Amino acid sequence: MSIIIKNQQEIVNMRISGQILAEVLDECCKMAKIGTTTKELDDFAEKYILGRGGLPAFKGYHGFPASLCTAVNDHIVHGIPKEDEILQDGDLLTIDCGVSYNGLITDAARSIGIGNISEDKKRLIKTANEALSQAIDLAKPGIHVGEIGQLIQEIIEKEGFHVIYDLTGHGVGCKLHEDPIIANYFNGNKGPTLKEGMTIAIEPIFSTGTSKMKTLKDGWTIVTVDGSTAVQAENTILITKNGNEVLTETD
Numbered sequence: 001m002s003i004i005i006k007n008q009q010e011i012v013n014m015r016i017s018g019q020i021l022a023e024v025l026d027e028c029c030k031m032a033k034i035g036t037t038t039k040e041l042d043d044f045a046e047k048y049i050l051g052r053g054g055l056p057a058f059k060g061y062h063g064f065p066a067s068l069c070t071a072v073n074d075h076i077v078h079g080i081p082k083e084d085e086i087l088q089d090g091d092l093l094t095i096d097c098g099v100s101y102n103g104l105i106t107d108a109a110r111s112i113g114i115g116n117i118s119e120d121k122k123r124l125i126k127t128a129n130e131a132l133s134q135a136i137d138l139a140k141p142g143i144h145v146g147e148i149g150q151l152i153q154e155i156i157e158k159e160g161f162h163v164i165y166d167l168t169g170h171g172v173g174c175k176l177h178e179d180p181i182i183a184n185y186f187n188g189n190k191g192p193t194l195k196e197g198m199t200i201a202i203e204p205i206f207s208t209g210t211s212k213m214k215t216l217k218d219g220w221t222i223v224t225v226d227g228s229t230a231v232q233a234e235n236t237i238l239i240t241k242n243g244n245e246v247l248t249e250t251d
Contacts, residue, residue, distance in 0.1 A: 005197035014247055016101045017100065018247030019251070020048075020053075032087060036087045038070040038082055046059070055100040057098030057106075069096040069097070076230040077232060091117070092124065092231065095109060104174065105172055107176065107248075109233060128231045136237055139200070140239065146191040161206045163205075164206055164211055
């Protein structure tokens, strides 16, 4: 495992990347209403990122065809935006995006309700945001990545939800996926220790009904095996001397 410690210039570029990403996610969340298509969100996001001097980090990654990953209801991650995927009242939508600026990448995701959503979906979103927030509060030099996973798992399972074990957070920056893996559970291995200058994407991913997933015929979209609703929340953070700095929230 080789964890990349970022230098000052790389951190400056990641701050700019993170601001572009936070802005585009905020705008997409405002746009996402009943009747909006996920393709419209994707078209907007790509134009916005390019207009701010960034590049969509997902587009072309291992052949992925879009700038956003959009996941509706039982779709967990890596959904391809479509012209015929129209947001409906009661949907839970996750928008996941990555931005590259001068070669430095940040990665973040937001989950929101469309129109009037069920109490279960409200609780899913609230739990995802709570797990992400508490995990970020914990992250500082000297903390093991396993401790982050353990905290996330406790918060998810306390609400009766199911961690999707095969999907994790990760290091990010010079590449979209770097070491270390940030699992959303504790497997008995404390893992590496966080150090100043590390940049990581923390992303709780879980569902109402199952830990099991399958990939659809498009080769990308991952869904729950039982059709239950899934959720994801994600931010990229920089480990600082005494704590961390969230790079993917608007100022």
